[in-house]
Amino acid sequence: MSHYETLGVAQDASDEEIKRAYKKLARKYHPDINPGEDAAEQFKKVSHAYEVLSDRERRANYDRFGDANGNAAPGFGGGGGFGGFDFGDIFGSFFGGGQRGPASRAQAGQDALIGVQVTLEEAVFGVTRSIDVRTAVVCETCNGSCCEPGTRPTTCDVCRGSGQIAQEVVTPLGRMQSAAPCGSCRGFGTVIKHPCVTCQGQGRVQERRSITIKVPGGIRTGNRIQLRGEGEAGVAGGPAGDLYVEIKVKPDSAFERDGDDLTTNIAVPMTTAALGAELTIDTFDGPQTVNVEAGTQSGTVRTLRGLGAKRLRNGVATEDRGDLRVVINVETPTKVKGRERELLEELARLRGEDKRSGTVRADAQAGGVFSRLRGKFGGGHA
Ligand SMILES: [Zn+2]
Numbered sequence: 102m103s104h105y106e107t108l109g110v111a112q113d114a115s116d117e118e119i120k121r122a123y124k125k126l127a128r129k130y131h132p133d134i135n136p137g138e139d140a141a142e143q144f145k146k147v148s149h150a151y152e153v154l155s156d157r158e159r160r161a162n163y164d165r166f167g168d169a170n171g172n173a174a175p176g177f178g179g180g181g182g183f184g185g186f187d188f189g190d191i192f193g194s195f196f197g198g199g200q201r202g203p204a205s206r207a208q209a210g211q212d213a214l215i216g217v218q219v220t221l222e223e224a225v226f227g228v229t230r231s232i233d234v235r236t237a238v239v240c241e242t243c244n245g246s247c248c249e250p251g252t253r254p255t256t257c258d259v260c261r262g263s264g265q266i267a268q269e270v271v272t273p274l275g276r277m278q279s280a281a282p283c284g285s286c287r288g289f290g291t292v293i294k295h296p297c298v299t300c301q302g303q304g305r306v307q308e309r310r311s312i313t314i315k316v317p318g319g320i321r322t323g324n325r326i327q328l329r330g331e332g333e334a335g336v337a338g339g340p341a342g343d344l345y346v347e348i349k350v351k352p353d354s355a356f357e358r359d360g361d362d363l364t365t366n367i368a369v370p371m372t373t374a375a376l377g378a379e380l381t382i383d384t385f386d387g388p389q390t391v392n393v394e395a396g397t398q399s400g401t402v403r404t405l406r407g408l409g410a411k412r413l414r415n416g417v418a419t420e421d422r423g424d425l426r427v428v429i430n431v432e433t434p435t436k437v438k439g440r441e442r443e444l445l446e447e448l449a450r451l452r453g454e455d456k457r458s459g460t461v462r463a464d465a466q467a468g469g470v471f472s473r474l475r476g477k478f479g480g481g482h483a
């Protein structure tokens with residue numbers, strides 16, 4: 102299901118429409134209004150869809166490339182799964198906040214970005230890669246709770262769990278009461294007396310780990326693969342950010358990329374071009390036959406259909422592929438001596454080309470630049 106479908110909006114929906122759809126669904130599924138695992142799961146999906154589609158850059162990336170991940174976000178903190186994700190930023194601004202009670206310790210983790218190089222052949226067909234990433238992960242000792250195993254946060258004595266304390270402020274209008282975050286518990290309403298030693302009470306630790314990514318065929322330099330929930334783990338069991346894998350395709354010595362098509366150049370001797378031959382060339386699909394017809398001109402292009410890169414659609418490789426274009430360059434011999442020279446001279450005589458040197462030069466001048474350009478470019482589209 103696409104993020105657009107999750108929110109029930111069209112792909113070209115305006116920012117305002119997306120916001121409206123999210124507000125409606127968030128009200129419907131918010132855990133305070135609609136308790137239950139299904140609603141929580143739905144709320145998470147809706148929130149993630151909104152997170153992506155409300156951010157111009159992330160939405161553009163999503164439109165261009167999709168998610169391209171098969172990995173579901175890992176669960177957090179065990180138990181309820183949904184944990185204490187603080188939706189304050191998005192949610193509070195829509196629903197007016199007001200009485201929000203104690204703040205949650207949980208904070209969402211950051212997105213992470215990593216660069217990966219692939220060969221052109223890997224980019225053409227796609228490849229599965231194991232990559233090393235170093236990010237924060239959920240602390241295994243406390244499972245993200247931040248407490249030593251067997252202990253729990255205790256209610257703050259100072260604010261009695263409200264996270265707020267009444268404060269008297271002197272204003273020009275007189276003394277006023279206002280609420281301020283409790284300094285003793287930093288507004289959380291609870292105090293952790295025995296913080297987890299492994300993570301120093303953060304609920305997460307830095308770790309190097311290997312993850313497997315599927316790079317789809319047809320990928321290009323600059324494309325980013327989004328792996329949901331594989332970024333930095335959140336603080337205190339908050340949801341992890343996403344991991345973006347930015348692809349760089351290494352240049353290839355034999356093949357050049359042009360969109361989904363590939364181009365390669367082959368050189369054939371003048372005699373082969375004149376007499377014709379069947380040549381075998383190496384391609385990413387193994388040896389292929391290229392038919393050089395008798396009388397082939399330099400710059401002639403032979404197109405091998407379907408031997409280019411896979412075509413990506415919404416971040417997914419299809420079976421459809423671009424073409425491989427083989428440009429045939431005719432090589433004129435540079436050192437012609439002895440018997441070879443005699444034969445060429447005889448050939449020139451037979452073709453009546455031996456005495457025409459003056460005329461040929463005049464022709465070349467008359468149509469010089471034009472005919473040379475045609476030879477170079479005209480042939481390319483023939
Ligand atoms: Zn811990």
Ligand SMILES: [Zn+2]
Pocket residue numbers: 257258259260261262263264265283284285286287288289290291
């Ligand atoms: Zn307190």
